[in-house]
Amino acid sequence: MRARTRTAHRAVALAAVTALGAGLLAGCADDGGDKSGSSSDSGGSGKTTISLGLFGTFGFKEAGLYAEYEKLHPNIKITENVTERNENYYPALVNHLTTGSGLQDIQGVEVGNIAEVVGTQAAKLTDLSKVSGVNKSDFLDWKWAQATTKDGQTIGLGTDVGPMAVCYRKDLFQAAGLPTDRTEVGKLWSGDWSKLVSVGERYQKKAPKGTTFWDSPGGLLNAVLSSEKEKFYDSSGKVIYKTNPAVKSAFDLTADAAKKGLVGAQTQFQPTWDQTIANVKFAAMACPPWMLGYIKGKSKADAKGKWDVAVAPKSGNWGGSFLTVPKTGKHVKEAQELAAWLTAPAQQAKLFKVQGSFPSAQTAYNSPEVTGAKNEMTGDAPIGTIFGEAAKSSPVQIIGPKDQIIQQGLTDNGVILVTKGKSAEEAWNTATKTIDNNLEK
Amino acid sequence: MATRHDTAAPPAKEGGAAPGRPPAVPTEAEQRRRARLSRRWQRDLRWSPYAFVSPFFLLFIAFGLFPLVYTAWASLHTVELTAPTDMEWAGLRNYTRIFDDDFFWNAAKNTLTIGIISTVPQLLMAMGLAHILNYKLRASTFYRVVMLAPYATSIAAASLVFVLLFGRDYGMINWALHFVGIDAIDWQNDKWPSQIAVSSIVIWRWTGYNALIYLAAMQAIPQDLYESAALDGANRWQQFFHVTLPQLRPTILFTVVVSTIGASQVFGEPLLFDANKGASGGAEHQFQTLGLYLYEQGWVNQHLGRASAIAWTMFLILIVIGIVNYVISRRLRASS
Numbered sequence: 219m220r221a222r223t224r225t226a227h228r229a230v231a232l233a234a235v236t237a238l239g240a241g242l243l244a245g246c247a248d249d250g251g252d253k254s255g256s257s258s259d260s261g262g263s264g265k266t267t268i269s270l271g272l273f274g275t276f277g278f279k280e281a282g283l284y285a286e287y288e289k290l291h292p293n294i295k296i297t298e299n300v301t302e303r304n305e306n307y308y309p310a311l312v313n314h315l316t317t318g319s320g321l322q323d324i325q326g327v328e329v330g331n332i333a334e335v336v337g338t339q340a341a342k343l344t345d346l347s348k349v350s351g352v353n354k355s356d357f358l359d360w361k362w363a364q365a366t367t368k369d370g371q372t373i374g375l376g377t378d379v380g381p382m383a384v385c386y387r388k389d390l391f392q393a394a395g396l397p398t399d400r401t402e403v404g405k406l407w408s409g410d411w412s413k414l415v416s417v418g419e420r421y422q423k424k425a426p427k428g429t430t431f432w433d434s435p436g437g438l439l440n441a442v443l444s445s446e447k448e449k450f451y452d453s454s455g456k457v458i459y460k461t462n463p464a465v466k467s468a469f470d471l472t473a474d475a476a477k478k479g480l481v482g483a484q485t486q487f488q489p490t491w492d493q494t495i496a497n498v499k500f501a502a503m504a505c506p507p508w509m510l511g512y513i514k515g516k517s518k519a520d521a522k523g524k525w526d527v528a529v530a531p532k533s534g535n536w537g538g539s540f541l542t543v544p545k546t547g548k549h550v551k552e553a554q555e556l557a558a559w560l561t562a563p564a565q566q567a568k569l570f571k572v573q574g575s576f577p578s579a580q581t582a583y584n585s586p587e588v589t590g591a592k593n594e595m596t597g598d599a600p601i602g603t604i605f606g607e608a609a610k611s612s613p614v615q616i617i618g619p620k621d622q623i624i625q626q627g628l629t630d631n632g633v634i635l636v637t638k639g640k641s642a643e644e645a646w647n648t649a650t651k652t653i654d655n656n657l658e659k
Numbered sequence: 660m661a662t663r664h665d666t667a668a669p670p671a672k673e674g675g676a677a678p679g680r681p682p683a684v685p686t687e688a689e690q691r692r693r694a695r696l697s698r699r700w701q702r703d704l705r706w707s708p709y710a711f712v713s714p715f716f717l718l719f720i721a722f723g724l725f726p727l728v729y730t731a732w733a734s735l736h737t738v739e740l741t742a743p744t745d746m747e748w749a750g751l752r753n754y755t756r757i758f759d760d761d762f763f764w765n766a767a768k769n770t771l772t773i774g775i776i777s778t779v780p781q782l783l784m785a786m787g788l789a790h791i792l793n794y795k796l797r798a799s800t801f802y803r804v805v806m807l808a809p810y811a812t813s814i815a816a817a818s819l820v821f822v823l824l825f826g827r828d829y830g831m832i833n834w835a836l837h838f839v840g841i842d843a844i845d846w847q848n849d850k851w852p853s854q855i856a857v858s859s860i861v862i863w864r865w866t867g868y869n870a871l872i873y874l875a876a877m878q879a880i881p882q883d884l885y886e887s888a889a890l891d892g893a894n895r896w897q898q899f900f901h902v903t904l905p906q907l908r909p910t911i912l913f914t915v916v917v918s919t920i921g922a923s924q925v926f927g928e929p930l931l932f933d934a935n936k937g938a939s940g941g942a943e944h945q946f947q948t949l950g951l952y953l954y955e956q957g958w959v960n961q962h963l964g965r966a967s968a969i970a971w972t973m974f975l976i977l978i979v980i981g982i983v984n985y986v987i988s989r990r991l992r993a994s995s
Contacts, residue, residue, distance in 0.1 A: 309958055312741055338741040489822065493829050623960060626937060634942050638848050648943055655762055656960045659737050 266549055268556050270298040271322035273307035276377060276539065277573030283565055287556065294552060304328045315339045321544040323553035327374055329538045332364050334619035335374070337455075340367045344543045344550055347372035351558040360614035361578040365540050374540030375561040376578030378569070380506030381608035382444055382534045383527045384414075385513065385596070390501040394424045400599060404529040411442045411531045412471060418480035421501060432481040433503040434491060435472050435637055436629035441504035442468040443625065444534030444615075450625070451618030457657065459624050460650055469649075472633045473642035483637035485630065492516045506536045507576040507605050510593050523597045527604055533611040538578060576605050583609070620657055627653035734967035741961055753968030763969065765944055766952040767976075769854065773929075773948060774922030777858035782914060785866050789873035790899060803874070806867030818860055818931035825856045825932075850945040853932075857946050860928040865921070869914050876910035877903060912988045919980055923973070926950030949973050 270278070278284060284296040299322055301307035308331050314320040316339075327335050335343070346352060347366075354362055357376055365374030384407075388398040396417070397403055407414040418431035425431070432438050443449050443465065450459040459465050475481050482500050484491040494500055495516040503509070505527070513525065541557040543550060559565060566577035567587040574593075582588055583606040591602035618624075632649030636642055685693065734753050736746040757763050792802060809817065824831050825846035833843045846856045880903065888898050904911075925948045929940050938955035940947025947955075953973065957966030 309740070309961075312961070316741065316743055334741065483827075490826055490828060620960075627939075630937055631939060631942050631944075634848075638845065638942070652762075652939060652944070655760070656955070659739065659962055659964070 265293055265295040266552055267295045267297060268324065268549060268553050269322040270296070270324045270326070270541075271301075271307075271311070272298055272326040273301045273304045273328070275573070276300075276326060277569055277575055278560060281569050281572040283560060283568065287559060294556070296556070304331075312339070315342045315544065318342065318546055321546055323543065323547040323549055324557050325542050325544060326377070327365075327540045327542055329364065329380075329535075329540070329617070330622040332374060332540055333617040333621065335542070336365060336367050337619050340371060340373050342544055342546070343373040344545050344554060345371040345373065346375050346543060346554060346557065349554040349558045351555065351562060356563050356579045356581045358578055358580050358609060358612075360535075360612060361538070363614055364617055365542075374542045375557055377539045377541060377561055378508075378537075378566070378575035379578040379609055379612075380508060380535050380537030381576060381605045381612060382441060382504050382506050382530050382536050383604050383608055384441075384502055384530050385505035385509065385525050385527055386502035387498065387524055388526050389524050390426060390429060390498070391421070393426045394421045394501070396421060398526070400526050400528045403526070407531045408529070409531060411445075411468075414531050415471060415475045415480065418475060419478065422478070422480055425501070428499060430480060430482045430500045431502060432475065433494065433500045434484040434486050435476045435481050435633035436486050437503055438475060438481055439468055439472040439629055439633050440486075440536065440625065441530065441534065442471060444504075444536050445530070445532035445613065446534075446615070447613040448616050450621055451616050453616055455618065457618070457620075457624075459628075459653070465628075466646075469628060469633065469646060470642055473636045473645060476633060476636040477642070481637065483634070485634065504530065504536065507570075507574050507601065508537060510595055510601070511574050514595050517595070522594055525595045525597075527596050527599045527601055529604060530608065533608045533613070535609070535612045535615065538576075570602075576609065578609075580610060623656050624653050627656065730967040730970055733963050734971050736964045738964040739961050740957065740963045743963060746964075749964060753964050754972065757968065757972055762944060762947070762952060763949075763972075766940070766947045766949045769940070769944075769946055770923055770925065770948045770950075773854050773858050773861075773925060773946065774919070776855060777861040777925075778915075778918045778922050780858075781862045781866050782869060782911075782918065784862070785869035785914070786873055786911075788866065788870040789877055790903070792870065792874050793877045803871060806870055808867070809864050810868040812864070814860075814864065814927040815931060817864060818928055821856065821860045821863075822932055847932075848942055848945070850943075853941055853946045857925075857929050857932050860932065861922070861925060865918070869918070872914055873907065873910060876907050880906045908991065912984075912991070916981075916984050916988075919984065920977065923977055923980065924950050926954065930954070949976075 272278075279298060284298075288294055288296060301310070307326075308328065310320075311325055311327070315335075347354065347370075352375065354372075358379065361376040361379055362372065365376065366372045384403075386403065391398050391403070397406070406417050421431040446464045446468070448458070448462060449465055450457065450462070452458045472481070476483075482491075482494055484494055495513060496518055498521070505513070510525075510527075513521075541561060543553045543557055547553050561579070563577065563579035563582040563585070566575075566579045567582040567585040569575050570577055570582070570591065571587040577583065577588065583602070588602040588606060589600075591600075592598055593601050628649050631652040632645045635645040635648060640648075733743075733746070735749060735751070737749045737752075738746045788806065792799060792806075796802060823829075825833075827833060827843055827845045827847060830846070832846070836842075836844065844852050846852045884902050884906070885898055888902050893901060929946045929948050929951050930938060932946065933939070933941060938947075938951050938959050940951050949969070950973075953966055953969045956962050956969060
């Protein structure tokens with residue numbers, strides 16, 4: 219008996235060790251595959267492996283685009299390497315670009331970082347404007363311009379954009395005595411953000427208890443700034459955020475709204491902010507198409523159809539990414555072709571249909587996938603045309619290398635303080651002091 | 660001095676104490692062979708230990724010394740993370756500006772206050788817990804394992820839970836406080852509440868760890884000290900004060916040193932506690948520690964030169980703290 223248990227133990231141990239070893243080996247093999255994929259043809263099958271380094275959810279795989287491309291090009295195999303958050307992805311990308319190693323064949327770049335990449339890393343990236351299949355006229359002018367260097371090299375192809383509209387809860391608007399029809403709502407604040415704040419005042423007078431008109435100070439500031447042509451940098455690349463009247467007036471407008479209690483005291487994309495969506499604590503927010511998916515993810519089931527989308531006071535853009543092809547890759551040509559194909563209008567339209575990423579290729583806006591788009595959170599709102607109009611009328615915004623740092627300072631160390639009882643002046647001083655310290659080399 | 664083994668003659672081997680056969684005179688070739696072997700043997704004896712310790716030192720040079728030298732070099736330059744090879748000589752500028760950098764001194768002050776309100780209660784509680792666990796308890800192993808559980812939890816997971824607990828509008832702590840008539844406290848944005856909240860994460864995580872160290876030391880105290888104290892009429896409390904505490908002095912010093920070093924490097928807790936997921940330590944930098952400030956300059960703002968200077972300044976501060984600790988412990992030892 220004893221001997222048998224011992225053999226049994228040994229068998230179990232052996233099995234465990236084997237399984238573990240096999241798992242480790244498999245893990246190694248996977249890693250090896252990924253790495254060699256970018257540097258050499260993966261042996262055996264004779265296929266060329268193209269790897270993509272991405273962050274968040276680009277949705278190429280989910281929309282079946284890789285599979286489609288592999289079918290069209292039997293000699294190509296596509297792998298992707300996804301980092302969840304851009305905060306983790308971007309510093310690593312910068313390190314890889316500066317050292318010239320560890321790069322994938324195609325690398326995604328977020329719009330907030332594109333100016334810094336264009337300004338400091340363009341020499342490490344290939345010019346994509348002359349790749350076959352890339353048509354400058356397909357893309358929105360401003361999207362194309364954002365990834366183009368001063369000497370005319372386009373190092374990134376736009377994947378999606380974030381044309382901004384205003385999403386609002388019909389039931390809360392009704393309870394506060396405001397119109398609920400989307401064209402009427404749009405007219406209430408048409409052309410001027412300060413009109414939106416006065417709608418907020420009207421809302422707040424009869425607001426359902428415990429709700430605010432707008433979601434957060436950061437959300438309002440971002441919305442106003444997103445529709446400005448010039449915000450933190452001028453066209454020569456000089457930092458002008460402190461002297462630009464547009465920035466100060468956006469700040470003051472937001473601070474004023476916060477002082478009057480029209481915005482919730484939250485920071486966007488944090489758990490407590492998510493809770494205000496789930497618990498219906500605010501009536502409206504700035505919303506690009508991708509936000510609809512976010513709202514859906516955080517809402518309770520009964521929120522379906524209670525939202526609607528109205529045109530924003532002024533068109534602006536919030537979010538969007540680019541694909542770049544580093545020069546160090548072994549298959550630069552194939553990678554460029556793949557990047558061009560993934561960002562072509564037809565593929566962007568498919569991506570919108572499946573993932574809700576709004577095309578940066580304006581020629582896609584007339585495709586049935588976009589014009590016929592509907593969203594279950596917003597009932598039958600024609601989101602394709604609303605967002606399409608916003609995308610076309612968005613200004614060509616000047617994006618600077620440190621835009622993110624400046625805006626984060628204005629939000630997290632600025633307008634948020636007004637909701638905690640500080641004056642607009644104190645908040646502005648804290649914000650500018652923080653930003654100046656962060657910008658100083 | 661070690662026990663002497665050479666005072667007694669070794670016992671005779673089998674065959675009696677008679678001397679063995681004298682060895683045959685080796686041939687010349689054999690002599691050469693032996694000499695070669697012996698040289699090899701000596702070389703081996705001499706150098707092998709260095710080969711054995713070399714892996715550590717090679718790794719240390721690569722991952723310890725090189726970064727140290729590199730950051731020292733970088734701290735004398737204006738250099739950005741986006742182009743680390745593009746250095747511009749700045750002399751001591753990165754250091755001199757620290758003197759009038761309000762953010763640095765604010766972070767230093769926060770590090771000190773958070774360090775005090777986390778370390779002091781933590782060590783006192785650890786001492787109390789260890790004392791209780793030192794009694795005969797049923798299932799004592801269970802309690803010990805439970806105490807170590809927070810230490811085994813990742814800071815990230817723990818901090819996220821604490822963020823929810825300390826939420827202003829939906830947090831459990833404010834919800835509990837309103838039953839005792841205390842208004843909602845803004846744990847995120849007010850200075851002291853936020854520092855207390857960050858400290859509570861540190862306390863939660865390290866109390867059990869320190870308690871186990873104290874417990875181990877307590878169990879090493881000879882039982883007869885307590886017996887004789889009891890014979891002299893000392894009660895439990897007096898025994899704790901006059902036997903346990905003096906016996907634990909080296910251990911307490913050890914935990915104080917370790918906790919001080921830990922407290923001066925607090926980083927993960929305030930980073931994750933920040934609602935903005937930024938490194939500014941709250942809207943008004945109210946809980947930004949030195950570690951966080953270093954991270955903000957280096958990785959968020961990508962100012963490699965400034966961050967290196969901050970890192971070196973922190974290093975120097977730590978050395979000062981180490982010296983102070985050393986002096987105090989010597990004083991204490993001398994007085995005991």
